[in-house]
Amino acid sequence: MxxxxxxxxxxxxxxxxxxxxxxxxxxxxxxxxxxxxxxxxxxxxxxxxxxxxxxxxxxxxxxxxxxxxxxxxxxxxxxxxxxxxxxxxxxxxxxxxxxxxxSNKVVLIVPKGNNPTGIASFDDIATDKVTLIALGNSDVPVGQYSEEIFKHMGVWDKLNGENKISFASNVKEVLAQTESAAVSCGVVYGTDAATSDKVDVVAGAPEGSHKPIxxxxxxxxxxxxxxxxxxxxxxxxxxxxxxxxxxxxxxxxxx
Missing domain, CATH: 3.40.190.10 (Periplasmic binding protein-like II)
Structure with missing residues (x-):
């Protein structure tokens, strides 16, 4: 039994x-x-x-x-x-x-509460206000949109020539570099910025500067x-x- x-x-x-x-x-x-x-x-x-x-x-x-x-x-x-x-x-x-x-949008972010030079727009990227900016690399869509923006603005070659870019393997790495203040600022999607309490959004990409996302x-x-x-x-x-x-x-x- x-x-x-x-x-x-x-x-x-x-x-x-x-x-x-x-x-x-x-x-x-x-x-x-x-x-x-x-x-x-x-x-x-x-x-x-x-x-x-x-x-x-x-x-x-x-x-x-x-x-x-x-x-x-x-x-x-x-x-x-x-x-x-x-x-x-x-x-x-x-x-x-x-x-x-x-669909998404591209924004410029800075470490929360840590923006001593007063970065306020994409125009500031090519100035002395920015020491280093985090961008996705050329294999990453957010990096491709970033390159489009800065080429549209006519400053892409200047940023590369001055070694101002810290390239990241994906958008979350761009976000992490900016959150930790390893860079002055970064370019990410609006949705990534919205999910972080460690960054401030200071500007959206200039109108018409990149393909629709x-x-x-x-x-x-x-x-x-x-x-x-x-x-x-x-x-x-x-x-x-x-x-x-x-x-x-x-x-x-x-x-």
Whole structure:
């Protein structure tokens, strides 16, 4: 009788564990600037689809694009720039699934309460008010937008020639350098600045100085979980996810 009870208990545990063992794991590669919003959305999605586990890989869009090209398993890719999605569009993106998920803006930040030279605008970057500025490197969308801005202003070569730039591998590193006052200022997305209590925003990018900042998202051809990926993408387009994006500071592109 005891032996039967033990076997029955084991069987009951296996049956109870079956849904968890069968859970679908979605791999989502997302731009570093989406960390806070996407993490919150994943928690919300547990109530909608408890059998789906969202696993994120947050990094610069260029790094994520390279990982995808090198064969990394990824179901959904969200880039902070069109360029990175364009580069894998034909080879890796599932046709008909690409869409623009959010828009952002670029701002100039300084360490909170630590702006002794009075940096107040992008025009100050090329002056003695700035010793060092943190920017994303050329493989990072925020770095590409920064370069566009300073080329538009005619000071890009001057900043490089004077070694005024501390290049970072992604936008979160730019934010961290500025938070720690390792630099005089930094250029980040408005959403990154909004999530930090260690920086002050002193200016927005000059009007017309860079391309629109629109984040494309897509399901990848190699996904093994097409139905689950499509369901999560639809949730990202819905009102609950939209509310999170907008609260953090993103805007929703017009359809």
């Amino acid at each position: 005891k032996k039967f009870s033990f076997l029955a208990a084991v069987c009951a545990l296996l049956v109870a564990a079956a849904p968890a063992l069968a859970a679908t794991e979605l791999s989502v590669f997302a731009a570093a600037s989406m960390n806070e919003s996407m993490t919150e959305i994943a928690e919300m999605y547990k109530k909608v689809a408890p059998d789906v586990s969202i696993v994120y890989n947050f990094d610069s869009s260029g790094t994520l694009k390279t990982q995808i090209e090198q064969g990394a398993e990824c179901d959904i890719f969200i880039s902070a720039g069109q360029k990175q999605m364009d580069q894998i569009n034909d080879s890796h993106v599932m046709p008909g699934t690409r869409f623009n998920i959010v 629109v984040y494309p998202a897509a399901i990848l051809k190699g996904t093994k979980h097409e139905a689950a990926a499509k369901a999560f993408v639809e949730y990202l387009k819905g009102p609950e996810a939209t509310a999170v994006f907008e609260r953090i500071g993103f805007s929703i592109p017009e359809k």
